[in-house]
Amino acid sequence: MPELPEVQTIVTDLLAADLTGKVIIDADVHWPATIATSPPGTFRRNISGRTIRDIRRRAKLILFELDNGWLLAVHLRMTGRFLLMDGVQAPDKHVHVVIALADGRRLWFHDTRKFGRFYLVDTPSVILGRLGPEPLDATFTAQKLASALAGRRRRIKPLLLDQTFLAGMGNIYVDEALWAARIHPLLPAESLLFAEIRALHGAIRRVLVQGVRNAGTTLGSGQSNFHSLGRTRGRNADALKVFRRTSQPCPRCKAPIRRIQVAQRSTHVCEACQRSDGGGMTR
């Protein structure tokens, strides 16, 4: 479930927990499929003894840069979480990887649905090579978005969700950005006017920055919903304008928010102010 703001929040918290410079002395894998790149025994051998040089985010991946040039990239998928444990508590049934540090702490990877994946590679491009641009990079301009959109006949929402087109957006922030830019999710990407692309570019950046500022979006109260390190909840849910607000009034025009299906994903839209016909403009 985590998208760019949630992953960024976790990275920030991992850095604040002072994990850089720490030595990994062991890794215990309880669900082999979590390790995507090798059998668990190979993973354990390859990561034991390594020092964590830095922790970064790219797209929705948490990147642990290791001292020998290898990279551990972790994708949380829907329900992955990290917990940093001090003592010797026994991991619960949803903890699939335990990383033991030389300072006595343990980093637990907790993942109820077991979709999360660890990629341990000596060639980072294998994992990072196909990703699209980072939406918060200074180099991602409205002009760049416009050229990328040109000639694309797909509908705008699935294109924004495509990580090879743009990195880090997910269902929440795409719905929020399209609402903010008054663009209907079903519009063909190539049909957007430049004024709309400029609005979309600004909206994408604003919703993501706000999500980061609010330390991510935690919906509901289930333990599988997003949490940063440990039990830390995000504060962004109250800032959402349309996501999971079906039937509630649009904050702009008071028409009820509708839930529709777009590319098999539930999609929240104000049919009154997110026009699918261009509002009479040539398109």
Place this chain on the structure above:
DNA sequence: AAGAATGTTACATG
């Protein structure tokens, strides 16, 4: 208590 869930990918089909 059935359907949905913040994600990705492989495969089939057009």
Place this chain on the structure above:
DNA sequence: ACATGTAACATTCT
């Protein structure tokens, strides 16, 4: 090559 749809992964949440 591009685009769309379905299924799969596995379990919990509403």
